[in-house]
Amino acid sequence: MKILWLFAHPDHRSLNGALKTEGLRTLEAHGHQHQLSDLYAMKWNPLVDAADYDHDPTDRLLVGEAAERAHATGHLSPDIASEQQKLAWADTLVLQFPLWWYGMPAILKGWFDRVFVKGFAFGHTDPATGRPQRYGEGPLAGKRALVVVTAGARAATLGPRGVNGDLNDLLFPLQHGTLWYTGIAVVPPLLIPSADRTTPDAYATAATCLRHRLLTLPTTDPLPFRHQNTGDYDDNLLLHPHLTPTPPTGPAAHYTTTPPPNSP
Amino acid sequence: MKILWLFAHPDHRSLNGALKTEGLRTLEAHGHQHQLSDLYAMKWNPLVDAADYDHDPTDRLLVGEAAERAHATGHLSPDIASEQQKLAWADTLVLQFPLWWYGMPAILKGWFDRVFVKGFAFGHTDPATGRPQRYGEGPLAGKRALVVVTAGARAATLGPRGVNGDLNDLLFPLQHGTLWYTGIAVVPPLLIPSADRTTPDAYATAATCLRHRLLTLPTTDPLPFRHQNTGDYDDNLLLHPHLTPTPPTGPAAHYTTTPPPNSP
Numbered sequence: 001m002k003i004l005w006l007f008a009h010p011d012h013r014s015l016n017g018a019l020k021t022e023g024l025r026t027l028e029a030h031g032h033q034h035q036l037s038d039l040y041a042m043k044w045n046p047l048v049d050a051a052d053y054d055h056d057p058t059d060r061l062l063v064g065e066a067a068e069r070a071h072a073t074g075h076l077s078p079d080i081a082s083e084q085q086k087l088a089w090a091d092t093l094v095l096q097f098p099l100w101w102y103g104m105p106a107i108l109k110g111w112f113d114r115v116f117v118k119g120f121a122f123g124h125t126d127p128a129t130g131r132p133q134r135y136g137e138g139p140l141a142g143k144r145a146l147v148v149v150t151a152g153a154r155a156a157t158l159g160p161r162g163v164n165g166d167l168n169d170l171l172f173p174l175q176h177g178t179l180w181y182t183g184i185a186v187v188p189p190l191l192i193p194s195a196d197r198t199t200p201d202a203y204a205t206a207a208t209c210l211r212h213r214l215l216t217l218p219t220t221d222p223l224p225f226r227h228q229n230t231g232d233y234d235d236n237l238l239l240h241p242h243l244t245p246t247p248p249t250g251p252a253a254h255y256t257t258t259p260p261p262n263s264p
Numbered sequence: 265m266k267i268l269w270l271f272a273h274p275d276h277r278s279l280n281g282a283l284k285t286e287g288l289r290t291l292e293a294h295g296h297q298h299q300l301s302d303l304y305a306m307k308w309n310p311l312v313d314a315a316d317y318d319h320d321p322t323d324r325l326l327v328g329e330a331a332e333r334a335h336a337t338g339h340l341s342p343d344i345a346s347e348q349q350k351l352a353w354a355d356t357l358v359l360q361f362p363l364w365w366y367g368m369p370a371i372l373k374g375w376f377d378r379v380f381v382k383g384f385a386f387g388h389t390d391p392a393t394g395r396p397q398r399y400g401e402g403p404l405a406g407k408r409a410l411v412v413v414t415a416g417a418r419a420a421t422l423g424p425r426g427v428n429g430d431l432n433d434l435l436f437p438l439q440h441g442t443l444w445y446t447g448i449a450v451v452p453p454l455l456i457p458s459a460d461r462t463t464p465d466a467y468a469t470a471a472t473c474l475r476h477r478l479l480t481l482p483t484t485d486p487l488p489f490r491h492q493n494t495g496d497y498d499d500n501l502l503l504h505p506h507l508t509p510t511p512p513t514g515p516a517a518h519y520t521t522t523p524p525p526n527s528p
Contacts, residue, residue: 011327014325047274047304050275061274063275064460100377101380104373105377107374109373113364135427163503169436172515173367173434173437174367177366196328224519225518251433253507254440255488256489260485261423
């Protein structure tokens, strides 16, 4: 594997830091190559701004357009271009972070906000059908990703009936809306629970799990997300009505009644 | 109302900027008070770090503990304390942002990462039962929140059968895992779709919707999230098995088969 490892914790002496060291050591011992983006250590700037795109600040900033144009003309900020080169080199992405407010730390969210630019990560069209290549297809198809996340909560409270919601549902905007959107296949996340109370035994278990998940990453079945363009969604990109899931879990379980439909 | 308005867009000349101006003008015209946190204009720092907590950088940083201690002893970074004071003053929170990668821009995620500190936003215990006060109870109970979000996608693709997932599911980490977690009641989000193709007519419609949603905010039914401590969840904080939702929608609909359970 050629792995890009994204690490988003402010302290190397943390549980996350120890697991990152263990993970990278394991990969090296098995002959895999890696590049590390240690976002805090790099002082990564997570804020999308006009300066990213060599954009005249007196002109109104249309973020998507400006980003696409800067990418096409080679005017993206060098720190963004550098991360895109790492990802282009990699066949595998590992994202490691503590779950803060049921999502990524801001520094990692801002990596996607800035690096996943139209033209680089999405925006291609199937020449035969004219349909945009998204959700299972796209410029980054063929790569794989693994999310490694620590959480203070107990594992069951991040399961299908847990008060916090199921981890895959919490990570849906990342695993489905970001990674799968660009074509990247996502294997099930590795959850290290009860992270504020890690005993030496619990650490040993977590390290063993991490080593196992890393070494089996190329052969692990990805999450079975539907493809946009193979018939499950109609021409308006709506799921065909007969494709309803069982069992009924996920965020809907945490409402007492069905919330109203979204409408302006 | 006393409203804290959080705004997270880098350009005032944007659709978001115009709607913010329109919203604040409407509130003023109806005698409501507001404070504005325009995060880009404030150059808000979204990165949790040891410096937030007056923490000795030679000691290992345990983020949750360090934040709780700094809050309790008055050593939180002044920019965090200032935002907490605004929120303590407010009875209503409006969060306005463009949906980037199906979530908040990093600058806004980092507002929650830094401001929602244990002791301020959570961490209280019911003296009668010993249960932690979360999800419907907590230090911020009694307040209300409205999410106002622009998105490039068409509205239906952010609905129950849309390829991107339902907006309430995408916002679940924010609306349930962050706001409701601390006791804040959340009214249904206002979605401004097709935001990259806004015509004057579409803008007028969006502005009308925004004015209506703001002025009815105190009387709008909140999203019917379950309370943690009123019987729906057992002592392990798991939903009782008979409480299954209908209809079966949400992230689960976008898998071809049920993904494997989370396990290390």
